[in-house]
Amino acid sequence: MLWLAIFFLLAVLPVWVSYSGELPPFRGFLEELGVALGFIGLSLFGLQFLFSGRIAQVAPAFGVDNIVQFHKEIGVIAILFALAHPVFMLIADTSYISFFDPGENLPRAISLILASIGMIGLLLTSLWRLTFGLSYEVWRLLHGVLGGLVLFIGVAHSIQVGHYLNPLWKIIFLAVLFLAYGSLLIHTRLVRPFRNRKNPYEISEVKPKRDDTYTLVMKAVNGSRLDFEPGQFVWITIHDQPFSLQQHPFSISSSKMDTSIAITAKRLGDFTNTWKNLKTGQRAFLEGPFGSFTLKDKPCVLIMGGIGITPAISMLRTLADQLDQRKCILIYGNENEQKIPFKEDLEKLKNKISLEVIHVLEKPGENWKGEEGLIDERLIISKLPEEKNDFDYFICGPSPMMDVAELTLRKAGVSWENIYAERFDLA
Amino acid sequence: MIKLMHMEKHRKILYITIKRLADLIGLLLLALAMMFATRIIPW
Numbered sequence: 001m002l003w004l005a006i007f008f009l010l011a012v013l014p015v016w017v018s019y020s021g022e023l024p025p026f027r028g029f030l031e032e033l034g035v036a037l038g039f040i041g042l043s044l045f046g047l048q049f050l051f052s053g054r055i056a057q058v059a060p061a062f063g064v065d066n067i068v069q070f071h072k073e074i075g076v077i078a079i080l081f082a083l084a085h086p087v088f089m090l091i092a093d094t095s096y097i098s099f100f101d102p103g104e105n106l107p108r109a110i111s112l113i114l115a116s117i118g119m120i121g122l123l124l125t126s127l128w129r130l131t132f133g134l135s136y137e138v139w140r141l142l143h144g145v146l147g148g149l150v151l152f153i154g155v156a157h158s159i160q161v162g163h164y165l166n167p168l169w170k171i172i173f174l175a176v177l178f179l180a181y182g183s184l185l186i187h188t189r190l191v192r193p194f195r196n197r198k199n200p201y202e203i204s205e206v207k208p209k210r211d212d213t214y215t216l217v218m219k220a221v222n223g224s225r226l227d228f229e230p231g232q233f234v235w236i237t238i239h240d241q242p243f244s245l246q247q248h249p250f251s252i253s254s255s256k257m258d259t260s261i262a263i264t265a266k267r268l269g270d271f272t273n274t275w276k277n278l279k280t281g282q283r284a285f286l287e288g289p290f291g292s293f294t295l296k297d298k299p300c301v302l303i304m305g306g307i308g309i310t311p312a313i314s315m316l317r318t319l320a321d322q323l324d325q326r327k328c329i330l331i332y333g334n335e336n337e338q339k340i341p342f343k344e345d346l347e348k349l350k351n352k353i354s355l356e357v358i359h360v361l362e363k364p365g366e367n368w369k370g371e372e373g374l375i376d377e378r379l380i381i382s383k384l385p386e387e388k389n390d391f392d393y394f395i396c397g398p399s400p401m402m403d404v405a406e407l408t409l410r411k412a413g414v415s416w417e418n419i420y421a422e423r424f425d426l427a
Numbered sequence: 428m429i430k431l432m433h434m435e436k437h438r439k440i441l442y443i444t445i446k447r448l449a450d451l452i453g454l455l456l457l458a459l460a461m462m463f464a465t466r467i468i469p470w
Contacts, residue, residue, distance in 0.1 A: 004448075011456060019463050032464035040456050066445055073449030081456070 010047055015039035017173055018164035027092075034088030035164065041081030042154045046181035048075050048147065072126065079119045082154065086116070108160070115153040118146045135270060137245040148185055151178060193242035196285050199224065203238075203282045204260060206275065211339040213307060214275040215253060215264040218284055226286060230256050230295050230314040231394070231420075234288035236263065238278065242285040246271060251310040251396075252289070255317035261286070264341070266307040293422040295319075298392040299327040301385065303375065303405045305397020306334055306341070311422075312394060313342055320352040328353065329391075331383055333360045333375040333401060337368065358383055375401050377408045388414050395421040 015036055026032065051071035089096045102109040122143065125132055129139045155178045158165065165171045205217040219225075226234070233251045237244045248271050254262035265272045295315045302312045309332060316328065334340045337359075346357050360371040360379060371379060375397075385391055393414060395405045402421055409419055 004452075008452065008455070011452070012459060015460070015463055019466075023466070026466060029464055032466070033460060036460035036463040037457075040460050044456070069442065069445050070449060073446055074452065077449060077453040077456075081453075081460075 007047065011040060011043050014043045014174055014177065017170055021167075021170075024163055024166075030088050030092035034085050034092060037081045037088060038085030039158070039164075041078055041083075041085060042151075042158060042178075044074060044078035045082060045147075045151055045154060046178050048078060049151070049181040049184045075126065076123065079123050082119055082150075083116070086112075108157075111153045112157065115150050115157070118150045118153075122146045122150065136248070140247075141245055144185060144189055148182065151182055190243070192287060193237070193285070196242045196287060198222070199226075199285070200242075201261070201284045201286055203278055203280055203284055205280060206278050208276065209264065209341050210343065211341060212267040213264060213341045214267070214272070215262050216275060216278065216284075217254070217260050217262045218286070219260045221283075225259060225261055226289060228252055228256060228261075228289035230318040231293040231311040232289035232291040232314075233311070234261075234263070234286045234290070237285040237287075238274075238282060239285070240283045247287070249290070251291075251314070253310040253313045253317075255314065255321045257318060257321035264307070264310045264313070266341075291422060293394065293396070293420050295394075296392055298390060298418075299385075300329075300392045300394060301383075302328065302330045302332075303380065303393065303395045303397070303401075304330065304332050305375065305401045306339075308397035309342060311396055313345065315394070316346075316349050316353065316355060320349055325354045327385070327391075328355045329383060329385065330355060330357045331360065331375060331380065332357060333362070333397065335362045337361060337365060374404075376404055377411070380405060380408045381412055384412060388412060389418060391418065393419045395419070 018039055019036075048071060051067060086096070086099075098104050099112055100109050125134060125139060125142060129136075134142070155174065158174065159171050162171065165174065200221045201218040202221050203216055204219045205215075207215040207217065209215055228234070230252070233249050235247050235249050237247045239246060250263040250265055252261060253264040254260065265275070267273050267275070291311075293311055295318070300315070302309075302315070304312050312330065316330075318324075319326065319328070330346070332340070332346075337343075340346075340359065346355075349355055350357060358371060360373065360375050361368060362372075362374060364370070364372050373379070393405075393409055395402050406419060406421060410416070
């Protein structure tokens with residue numbers, strides 16, 4: 001609630017400051033509403049840069065997928081407010097069309113047209129990235145450039161018009177506020193990679209696993225590996241320099257106690273397709289860790305599907321290394337026996353910790369004696385421990401499986417506080 | 428908003444809560460914008 005209150009206050013701050021003190025004469029409701037919406041839209045737009053900042057203090061409290069979703073929702077509202085600004089101004093007084101007239105003021109017209117196109121572009125490419133066939137890297141670059149451009153033009157426009165920004169201190173206040181927002185983007189995309197260049201990693205092993213899955217094992221060149229909690233993820237750049245468009249989030253699959261760090265992924269996209277050809281010694285840069293999908297003190301039920309198991313593997317390996325004998329139940333769905341990533345690793349882990357593994361196969365072979373079909377309500381209910389709320393529940397896998405698992409756990413009376421689920425499709 | 432139309436039947440409650448929260452913030456800000464526009468506030 002505190003973060004929400006701060007967010008709301010920051011959203012209102014520019015319009016509040018602009019409307020304080022002595023005000024210019026009233027120009028009619030629609031025109032004034034257009035101005036207020038413009039200020040609030042710009043403010044919300046600036047606040048979006050907080051989300052790009054991957055702020056370590058905020059992210060763990062909410063979970064990254066929830067923050068990304070909030071960013072999307074508020075981003076749409078910000079753009080609608082900002083676009084409503086010229087619409088209302090034009091409805092109130094059509095002579096405002098001159099703002100878009102290159103004959104009257106060329107730089108102003110170009111920048112406002114650019115900002116309008118930029119906002120529509122941001123909206124469309126973010127909501128329908130895949131429909132437009134944009135790769136993640138191109139989209140990420142476009143998102144940053146368009147976002148920065150629109151914010152810059154928006155602030156410049158409000159200062160240039162300056163109707164509500166007299167005396168000078170209001171302009172200085174707004175400029176400083178929005179400079180701070182903009183600097184978050186610069187920090188994430190430039191300063192952080194720049195600092196990160198001093199902590200390179202080296203790929204020490206590329207391990208092929210079952211079903212087109214690969215594990216990258218990396219060692220910190222300087223010996224100081226980043227510290228993480230099992231279940232968290234890192235942003236990885238595989239390049240000689242940290243400044244690369246290729247930065248992707250991946251769950252860590254190794255134990256917290258290992259000196260090296262490993263991530264595992266299935267060949268699904270352009271980026272993961274290149275993994276099998278990676279050579280040992282290749283430089284990589286890691287940023288993180290992030291995520292609140294982490295093991296607490298309680299015993300746990302892990303409901304996993306396919307390659308979604310990687311954070312759970314990190315948890316289980318860490319428990320084994322720490323000789324932690326808390327009870328863990330893993331309900332693990334896969335298509336068939338040949339496609340179970342980490343099958344052998346799970347067998348070994350069963351001997352080291354108090355782990356019960358329930359494999360659920362969609363299309364099992366003839367000799368399969370375990371569970372068949374999809375992970376559904378019946379299966380989950382039948383495997384739940386008696387003292388349901390003494391356990392933490394971690395869910396990761398395909399979206400429909402996660403929906404069923406969450407809904408079933410809630411129906412069974414498991415408290416939301418005990419359910420951890422992280423979904424993101426950024427990679 | 429737009430994404431609501433594409434939502435699966437059994438979306439997690441948290442997801443909907445965030446959506447409603449964002450919409451609520453949007454509505455509150457719209458109301459505030461109107462108040463600023465009519466100059467009811469600042470006092």
